[in-house]
Amino acid sequence: MRFHDRLFRLACAAAAAVVLAGGCSSIGAWNDNRVSVVEQVLGKPEAVANVALVTPPGSGYGGRARIAQHGALVVVRVDMTGLQPNRDYGLHVHEHGDCLGATAAGLGGHFNPEGKPHGRPGLDPSHAGDLPNMRADGEGNVIYVHQTNAVSIVGGPRNVIGRSLVVSRDADDYRTQPDGNSGPPIACGFIRRSE
């Protein structure tokens, strides 16, 4: 666990240095087909948060996310590469946005403004920050799109701006308290408004 945490901090420092240097590592162009379909149905989002996912160096993981607000509905989109094929990974909004200190403790628990138990996303009870697992395809890639009204990026008690979007090593069983037995973080992104 300690070793993993140290790796994570190194990854974040490296990512910060890249940003400061004016460059940015990329996992390639967005495959925007599914976003376009969503936007054709929902219209242009009123707010967007583009989230760079920081991953441990040497892990081979890469990714980014986009959270778009369409009225009361939020579309969470995650693209990742380099994961283990045909495997499920947990995905949650965590209370704190500090990916630089990305230990399970430093990130706080799942975003839970209503003080509920952990549970299956969309059902009561569950944390507002509980999202369905992401599944990596046969090549270890993820293109994940989920629509929810459990969170917001335009204010209110469920606002997640300033918090973090975290991918965990293991699948969420939607049952075990307090985190669905989903293991340590393997990618973390600070959620901030982009548009």
Ligand SMILES: [Zn+2]
């Ligand atoms: Zn939870």
